[in-house]
Amino acid sequence: MHELSIAQEIYRTSRAAVAGHGAGRLETVKVAVGELSAVEPDLLVFAWQALTQGGPDAESELKVEWRPARQFCAGCNADKPRSPGSWLRLCPQCGMALAVSGGDELDVLQVTFLPDEAAGEGGVADG
Amino acid sequence: MAEVVDVRAKVLAANEEAAARLRGTFRTSGALVLNLISSPGSGKTTLLETTVKALAGRLRLAGIEGDVATERDADRLRAMGIPAVQILTGGACHLDARQVRKAIDEAAFPAFDVLFIENVGNLICPTSYDLGEDFKVALLSVTEGDDKPFKYPAIFSRAEVTVITKADLLPHVAFDMDAVRGQLATLAPSGAVLVTSAKTGEGIAEWCALLERRLAAKREAGA
Numbered sequence: 001m002h003e004l005s006i007a008q009e010i011y012r013t014s015r016a017a018v019a020g021h022g023a024g025r026l027e028t029v030k031v032a033v034g035e036l037s038a039v040e041p042d043l044l045v046f047a048w049q050a051l052t053q054g055g056p057d058a059e060s061e062l063k064v065e066w067r068p069a070r071q072f073c074a075g076c077n078a079d080k081p082r083s084p085g086s087w088l089r090l091c092p093q094c095g096m097a098l099a100v101s102g103g104d105e106l107d108v109l110q111v112t113f114l115p116d117e118a119a120g121e122g123g124v125a126d127g
Numbered sequence: 128m129a130e131v132v133d134v135r136a137k138v139l140a141a142n143e144e145a146a147a148r149l150r151g152t153f154r155t156s157g158a159l160v161l162n163l164i165s166s167p168g169s170g171k172t173t174l175l176e177t178t179v180k181a182l183a184g185r186l187r188l189a190g191i192e193g194d195v196a197t198e199r200d201a202d203r204l205r206a207m208g209i210p211a212v213q214i215l216t217g218g219a220c221h222l223d224a225r226q227v228r229k230a231i232d233e234a235a236f237p238a239f240d241v242l243f244i245e246n247v248g249n250l251i252c253p254t255s256y257d258l259g260e261d262f263k264v265a266l267l268s269v270t271e272g273d274d275k276p277f278k279y280p281a282i283f284s285r286a287e288v289t290v291i292t293k294a295d296l297l298p299h300v301a302f303d304m305d306a307v308r309g310q311l312a313t314l315a316p317s318g319a320v321l322v323t324s325a326k327t328g329e330g331i332a333e334w335c336a337l338l339e340r341r342l343a344a345k346r347e348a349g350a
Binding site: 002005006009010012013014017018021027031035036037038039069086087088089097098099100104106107108109110111112113114115 | 129130131132133134135136137138139140141142219220221251252254255277280281282284285309310312313314316
């Protein structure tokens with residue numbers, strides 16, 4: 001269970017990315033999680049909620065894009081579908097040995113940030 | 128109005144930078160570094176004890192031991208006559224590169240040819256963290272069952288070498304070696320598989336030869 005450490009790194013990266021945008025709060029953080037990244041998406045979202053709870057970003061949402069690994073068959077020149085969490089050793093169509101590739105993504109893709117209204121472009125100074 | 132900021136950054140960038148610095152340190156010193164990952168009790172420390180004995184006088188070895196608690200594993204390596212340091216994670220399920228850097232700096236090991244980093248016993252979390260190693264080694268004992276590579280694909284797809292341990296127990300357990308080899312061929316087509324027993328010595332010479340070969344290749348590439 002290392003999803004909390006991963007969530008902390010995502011939070012740190014997201015905050016660093018908006019550091020130049022003034023005060024405000026995170027709205028959404030989009031991440032890519034690969035099937036072979038050893039990270040479980042639901043646990044990551046729970047960890048995010050626990051981490052942001054009670055702080056300025058408590059309303060933020062962590063959106064996980066799942067990136068499955070591929071099982072490509074050179075004989076058929078096509079990716080072979082399989083049921084989630086299972087692997088094929090041989091191509092069901094042509095019998096060629098299949099390898100697993102990709103699915104190791106663990107990236108922060110995009111952050112949407114809501115600047116505080118007082119810091120908005122209106123520039124109305126406090127009386 | 129919300130502002131959209133494109134980030135495109137690796138989540139573990141901070142760890143990966145620390146790992147890259149460690150890799151630079153080990154390139155300069157010409158040491159081969161292994162990250163050993165397996166479930167608890169598969170025989171990581173026993174493999175290392177056996178390796179120390181088999182390589183006695185041929186290579187200078189050192190060890191970093193990761194555990195939740197106790198100095199037991201580092202004590203076992205020191206008892207074999209090699210320098211070793213224990214990292215206690217206090218509950219954390221993996222080692223990260225910054226912990227290894229700190230351990231290296233504090234340990235002030237005498238010069239070594241091969242450094243073994245024995246990760247916390249866990250087939251999942253250690254997979255995500257680069258420790259600056261040359262390659263990962265996954266261990267699988269025959270008592271754990273022959274379905275493990277497909278059940279834990281992340282580690283077995285990243286390990287360049289898989290060491291099957293406790294092969295002396297094969298007559299007593301249902302362990303289909305061909306099935307395991309088939310799963311490993313799917314997950315890591317270019318990986319090596321070694322069948323070993325610390326008790327009988329089976330496969331230990333091949334394991335030591337692999338270490339010597341990889342060390343020589345690294346030094347040749349760096350020369």
